[in-house]
Amino acid sequence: MAPVYDKIASLNPIRDNWNILVRVIRFWTIRVGGQTTEIDMILMDDKGSRIQATVNKHIATKYDKLIREGAVYAIQNFTLANNTGGFKVADHEYKITIQGETIALLQYDSLVPATIWNSVKFDDVLGGVLDDSLLVDVIGLLSRVGEQRNFDGGKKMKQIVLNSFGVELTCSFWGHYVDEIDRYLSTNDPTNVVVVIMCGKIKEFQGKRSIQNMLHCCKIMFNPTILVALEFKESMAQQNPSLQQGVGHIVDASQVSLKDDFLNLHERKTLSDLKDLALTVFLKF
Known part of the structure; x- marks a missing residue:
């Protein structure tokens, strides 16, 4: 019997046994000192619904080698959190956190399209x-x-x-x-x-x-x-x-201030977000 997959539009934190079939339509990493410290993805299902997924920093190196942009995966055992912040890469109330227990299996035959575009006017x-x-x-x-x-x-x-x-x-x-x-x-x-x-x-x-x-x-x-x-x-x-x-x-390019653009170029973080990043600060006196 073929597996039954949940749709991205239905995802919510009330359940914890979701199983989705998605294509990774965008994949990017943040590296510090040559080490992968953060991985983010945009996942899309066969209906064109999108959701952001973030890889837990403790397993970022593993997923940097495991996941590739454009491929299709069956993913289960993940958690969901509110999609908050200064900007959103997907119009979904929640975003996925991939953790150590998450299973992501590469699928070679899938009905998930390469991408479904919803370009704005x-x-x-x-x-x-x-x-x-x-x-x-x-x-x-x-x-x-x-x-x-x-x-x-x-x-x-x-x-x-x-x-x-x-x-x-x-x-x-x-x-x-x-x-x-x-x-x-x-x-x-x-x-x-x-x-x-x-x-x-x-x-x-x-x-x-x-x-x-x-x-x-x-x-x-x-x-x-x-x-x-x-x-x-x-x-x-x-x-x-x-x-x-x-x-x-x-001819008449608008004058862009680097200072004015700073907040647009960097995601806003709350104090709670910064705590989650587990940043270590060294003070020299």
């Missing part, structure tokens, strides 16, 4: 109708690229502008994301480039809303061969059969 981002604490997926044609801006401490930032059916949205990227943009543009034709951004943070600066990367969870893809990107490009071409969207330059 540019008008909704710009109009402020979305929950700013929830990270979003966006898709658009690359329209313009700004110059790299450098800040103290080796920080760097680059802005790009995306076009979706005549509506433009500015996106700011920091750190290694700047290198990803430069690497793609230096080696590929910049005409009609579809850009898909996963887990972008909606931010407001000087009364204007835009998208930027958030910590390590954001993912940027150029001309990916996924269905949502192919359908978007076809729809844009149908609207404008002679479309030849090249890449221009951002």
Whole structure:
């Protein structure tokens, strides 16, 4: 008899014997001193529902080798906690904690799709109708690229502008994301480039809303061969059969303050969260 799996939408702390079949659609690690200290994932089931999963820090090294992005797993014996914090990578009331007793079995045959996208409309981002604490997926044609801006401490930032059916949205990227943009543009034709951004943070600066990367969870893809990107490009071409969207330059890039962006680039932690991190502080007198 085939196993019965629970749906992500039904997960709650009332039960503790959940068994889910999910694809890891995003996987990222935080390393300190060469050691993996934190692992986070976004899991998706066959209905497209998503939930965040965090690996207990004591077994982070094990799961860094065990789990891979894009694979499907049957997972059981995990716990659930409230999905709180300054931002959310999934619109679910709870998030999963993977612990020592958790069982994650790789599945080779599965009906879980590669991903089910729920990209938000540019008008909704710009109009402020979305929950700013929830990270979003966006898709658009690359329209313009700004110059790299450098800040103290080796920080760097680059802005790009995306076009979706005549509506433009500015996106700011920091750190290694700047290198990803430069690497793609230096080696590929910049005409009609579809850009898909996963887990972008909606931010407001000087009364204007835009998208930027958030910590390590954001993912940027150029001309990916996924269905949502192919359908978007076809729809844009149908609207404008002679479309030849090249890449221009951002002439009047908004002034971004590194100090003002600090809280947007780093997750807010409560005192309880900090206690859970078990950080050790050495004071030298």
